[in-house]
Each structure stands twice: as C-alpha cells, then as structure tokens.
Amino acid sequence: xxxxxxxxxxxxxxxxxxxxxxxxxxxxxxxxxxxxxxxxxxxxxxxxxxxxxxxxxxxxxxxxxxxxxxxxxxxxxxxxxxxxxxxxxxxxxxxxxxxxxxxxxxxxxxxxxxxxxxxxxxxxxxxxxxxxxxxxxxxxxxxxxxxxxxxxxxxxxxxxxxxxxxxxxxxxxxxxxxxxxxxxxxxxxxxxxxxxxxxxxxxxxxxxxxxxxxxxxxxxxxxxxxxxxxxxxxxxxxxxxxxxxxxxxxxxxxxxxxxxxxxxxxxxxxxxxxxxxxxxxxxxxxxxxxxxxxxxxxxxxxxxxxxxxxxxxxxxxxxxxxxxxxxxxx
Ligand code: CO
Numbered sequence: 011x012x013x014x015x016x017x018x019x020x021x022x023x024x025x026x027x028x029x030x031x032x033x034x035x036x037x038x039x040x041x042x043x044x045x046x047x048x049x050x051x052x053x054x055x056x057x058x059x060x061x062x063x064x065x066x067x068x069x070x071x072x073x074x075x076x077x078x079x080x081x082x083x084x085x086x087x088x089x090x091x092x093x094x095x096x097x098x099x100x101x102x103x104x105x106x107x108x109x110x111x112x113x114x115x116x117x118x119x120x121x122x123x124x125x126x127x128x129x130x131x132x133x134x135x136x137x138x139x140x141x142x143x144x145x146x147x148x149x150x151x152x153x154x155x156x157x158x159x160x161x162x163x164x165x166x167x168x169x170x171x172x173x174x175x176x177x178x179x180x181x182x183x184x185x186x187x188x189x190x191x192x193x194x195x196x197x198x199x200x201x202x203x204x205x206x207x208x209x210x211x212x213x214x215x216x217x218x219x220x221x222x223x224x225x226x227x228x229x230x231x232x233x234x235x236x237x238x239x240x241x242x243x244x245x246x247x248x249x250x251x252x253x254x255x256x257x258x259x260x261x262x263x264x265x266x267x268x269x270x271x272x273x274x275x276x277x278x279x280x281x282x283x284x285x286x287x288x289x290x291x292x293x294x295x296x297x298x299x300x301x302x303x304x305x306x307x308x309x310x311x312x313x314x315x316x317x318x319x320x321x322x323x324x325x326x327x328x329x330x331x332x333x334x335x336x337x338x339x340x
Contacts, residue, residue, distance in 0.1 A: 011076065011077050011078055011079075011297060011310070011311045011329045011330060012078060012079040012080075012081070012296070012297060012329070012330055012333035012334065012339070013077055013079070013080045013081065013297050013298065013299045013301065013310055013311075014081045014180065014231065014274060014296045014297065014298050014333050014336075014337070015081075015083070015180065015182075015233055015274045015276060015298030015299060015300055015301075016080045016081065016082050016083070016298075016299055016300070016301040016302070016306075017062065017082065017083060017084065017085045017300070017301070017302070017303065018062050018063065018082045018083070018084065018085070018109060018112055019036075019038060019046075019048060019058060019062040019063060019084075019085045019088070020038070020063055020105065020108035020109065020112065021038050021040070021063050021108075022036065022037045022038050022088075022105075022108075023037060023038075024037045024039075024049070026101075026104070027049075029097075030090065030093060030094075030097050030098065030101050031090075031093050031094075031097075032051055033050065033051045034050060034051075034090070034092065034093060035050070035090065035093070035101070036048050036049065036050050036055060036085075036087045036088060037049050037050075038058075038063065040060075040063075043060065044059070044060065045057060045058075045059065045060075046058045046059070046060065046062070046063070048085070048087065050087075055087065056087075059302060061301075061302045062085070062302065063112075065112050065113065065115060065116060065120060066115075068080070068120070068302075069116050069119055069120070071302075072119060075309065075310045075311070076311070077310055077311065078119065079118070079119055079120075079121060079339070080119065080120055080121070080301070081121045081122070081123060081147060081148075081333070081337060082109065082112070082113070082120060082121070082122055082123065083109075083122070083123035083125070083150035083180060083182070084105060084109070084123075084125045084150060086152055086182055086183075086184035086185075087184075088105055088125060089125060089128070089151075089152050089184065090102070090127070091127075091128050091129045091152060091155045091156070091185075092129070092156065095127050095129050095130035095133055096127075096130075096133070098127040098129070098133075099127045099130070099136075099137060101127075102124070102125045102126055102127050102137050103137060103140065103141075105125055106122070106124045106125060106137070106140075106141045106144070106146060107144075109122040109123075109124070109146070110122055110144060110145055110146070113145075121147045121337065121339070122145070122146045122147065123146060123147065123148045123149055123150040123180055124137065124138060124141030124142075124146040124148070124149045124150070125137075125149070125150060125151075126138050126141075126149055126151065126168075128151050128152065128155050128165070128168065129155050129156075131164045131165075131167050131168050131171075134168050134171075135167075135168060135171040138168075138171065138172060138175070138177050139171075139175060139177070142175065142177050147178065147337045147338065147339070148178035148179060148180060148229070148337055149172065149177055149178075149179055149180070150179075150180045150181075150182055151168075151179060151180075151181055151182070152181075152182060152183070152184040152185065153181050153182065153183050153184065153207050153208060153210065153211035153232075154184075154185065154207070154210075154211065159210060159211060159214040160181070160211045160214050160215050160220070161214040161215055161217075161218030161220050166220050166223065166224065169220075169224055169228060169230070170223075170224060170225070170228075172228065172229075173224060173225040173227055173228035173229075174225065176227070176229075176338070177229075178229040178230075178231070178336055178337050178338075179228070179229065179230050179231070180231050180232075180233065181208070181211055181230065181231065181232045181233065182233045183203075183204045183205075183207035183208045183211070183233065183234065183237065184207070185207075186199040186200075186203035186204055186207055187203050187206060187207060187210075188202070188203050189203070197305075200305055204234060204237060205234060205237035205238040206237065206238055207237065208232050208233065208234055208236055208237025208238070208239065209236065209237045209238040209239040209242065211232065212232060212236055212237075212239045212271065213239070213246060213264070215267075215270075215271075216246075216260060216267045217246075217250075217256065217259060217260045217264065218259050218260070219259045219260050219261065221267050221270045222261065224270075226270070228270070229272075229336055230270070230271040230272070231271065231272040231273060231274065231296065231336065232271060232272070232273050232274070233273075233274050233276065233298060233300070234273075234274065234276050234277070234298075234300070235273050235274060235275065235276055235277040235282070235283075235286050235295075236271075236273040236286070236290070239273075240273075240285055240286045240289040240290065241282075241285065243264060243265055243268075243289060244265075246264040246265075247263055247264050247265050250263055250264050251263070265289075268289060268290055268291070268294070269291070269294070271294070272290070272294040272295065272296060272332065272336060273286065273290055273294065273295055273296075274295070274296055274297065274298025275295055275296065275297050275298055275313060275314055275328055276298045276299065276300050276306065276307060277313070278307070278313065279313075280313065280316075280317035280319050281319065283295075283313060283314065283317065283319070283320070284317075284319040284320065287320065287324060287328075292320075292323075292324040292327045292328060292332075293327060293332060294332070295327075295328045295332065296328060296332045296333045296336065297310070297311060297314060297328055297329050297333065299311075311329060314328050314329055315329070
C-alpha cells in the first residue's frame with residue numbers, strides 16, 4: 011500500500027522560527043519522549059506525537075499497519091504564505107532538507123513532498139525544481155494564498171511550471187474560511203470549511219477555464235477526496251447549464267474536467283468512497299490517510315480494503331498502482 015497523504019513536523023527550533031517571524035512561524039517544543047507541542051511564538055498551537063519528527067517510530071507504525079510506502083509532506087501551518095517571501099524561500103528550503111533527512115534511512119519506505127514559497131511564483135518555481143533535483147517526488151501546496159485562489163494567474167503559472175517539469179502537486183486545504191465567531195467550536199473549520207476550501211480550489215480551476223490553458227500532463231491531486239466537490243458536482247453542472255455567468259469563462263460542462271486531476275481516499279465512509287470513485291474514475295483516486303492526526307484514517311487502508319462496494323481491480327489501483335504512476339515511483 012502507498013499512502014500519499016501524511017504529515018511531518020520536523021524539529022524546528024524556536025530560534026529558526028523566530029528568525030522567520032516571532033509571532034507566526036511554528037516551532038516544536040518536545041515536552042517528553044511521548045509528547046510535543048507545536049508552538050507559535052509563545053502560544054501553544056497543537057499537541058503532537060513523536061512520529062511527526064521521528065522516522066523510526068513512523069516506520070514501525072507502517073509495519074504494524076501493513077503500509078509499504080508513505081509520501082510525507084509538511085503540516086500546513088509550516089507554509090508561511092503570509093510572511094516575507096524571500097525569508098520563506100529560505101525557510102522552505104530548510105524544511106525540505108529536513109524532510110529529506112527524515113526519509114534518508116528508509117529510502118524505499120518514505121518519500122517526500124516539498125513545500126514552496128507560493129506567494130512568489132518565481133521563488134516557488136525555483137524551490138520546486140531544486141527540491142525535485144534533491145529527491146522530492148513532488149510538491150504540496152495550500153489551496154490558496156490569501157485572497158488568491160488556484161485560478162490566480164500567478165498560481166496557474168506555478169502549476170504550469172510543475173506540469174512542464176513533471177512535478178506532481180498535492181493540494182491541501184488550509185487557512186480556512188469563516189474562521190470567526192460562527193465556527194469557533196467543535197472543529198467546525200475542519201469539518202465544514204476544509205471541504206469547502208478544497209471544492210473552491212477545484213471549481214476555481216474549472217470555472218476560470220484554467221484547465222483549458224494548463225497542459226494535460228499536469229499531475230494534480232486534491233486531499234480529503236476533493237472535499238465537497240464530488241457530492242456537489244451535479245449542482246455545478248446544473249448551474250453551468252442554466253446560468254451564463256457560471257459558464258462565461260468555462261467552455262465545457264464542469265464534470266467534463268474530472269479527468270484533469272486526482273483525489274485521495276480520505277472520506278471515511280464506504281458509500282462516499284463509492285460515489286467518489288464513480289465520479290472521478292478509479293484511476294484518479296489514491297489512498298490518503300492524513301496520518302498521524304486524529305482526523306485521519308486510524309487503520310490506514312481499511313476504508314478501501316474492507317468495503318465490498320469496490321471491485322478488487324479498483325482497490326489495487328487506489329491502494330497501489332495510481333500512486334506509482336502519479337509520483338513516478340519505480
Ligand atoms: Co492533511
């Protein structure tokens with residue numbers, strides 16, 4: 011099994027974080043051998059567990075779970091898109107080097123996605139290519155940079171760079187909308203806003219016509235099963251059909267673009283997974299767990315492996331084959 015959506019958080023020191031931004035940049039406080047705390051400035055952000063920075067513990071966990079390969083990426087709080095671009099370029103390079111170090115003892119088991127300073131296209135392209143040469147199998151980006159969504163000309167230019175250089179891209183929702191009073195409890199930003207962020211990323215690429223300008227060979231994958239996208243695609247098609255303002259920049263029916271991207275399998279319900287595979291096609295769904303966070307799949311691969319709503323050939327594609335092709339794994 012190949013898991014394409016799993017996070018790390020390296021041992022970032024307080025001094026490194028303060029050099030980037032003393033209030034916003036995250037760092038790791040190791041509390042004891044079993045516990046850490048992601049810090050922002052002097053504020054506690056989130057309690058975390060050592061597999062995030064200890065590769066030996068992760069590989070032991072992968073053995074326990076029967077997982078062959080995990081493709082690891084930054085925890086989105088590490089992105090730094092709102093901070094000074096040239097400082098974040100250095101920061102991203104440092105994070106990417108740490109991520110490769112994390113994988114170094116287990117080159118066959120752990121593969122890395124790079125992060126980039128997406129607020130500056132030139133710097134982002136440079137770091138994506140540097141990371142590719144250094145051994146990263148792709149990049150992970152957030153679904154937006156402030157008010158700029160994936161249809162932004164500069165972000166499309168970055169995706170174009172990835173397409174022509176065969177750099178696979180995983181899009182992860184972050185910096186969730188509606189973060190004020192209305193979603194302050196019960197992890198609502200994760201439950202309501204994250205699926206909406208991902209759907210916004212996909213629909214902005216479709217309805218802007220960006221897919222018409224991007225090369226077909228672009229390898230693009232959206233986390234969390236594409237969020238709300240699959241279940242609401244019929245609504246988008248209906249809107250495109252009956253409202254000219256919906257189709258003004260998009261020459262074809264929204265559902266005709268599903269062959270331009272992939273999604274992971276992190277939807278936690280066999281019927282939702284069946285719908286996702288029916289909408290996307292089984293060649294465009296890949297196992298993604300969101301390990302090791304509590305909102306991830308705890309027994310990685312169980313949703314796909316256990317259901318009788320998928321055929322054996324579909325399971326094989328989702329658990330193994332699609333990721334091999336997408337990330338150019340031998
Ligand atoms: Co995630």
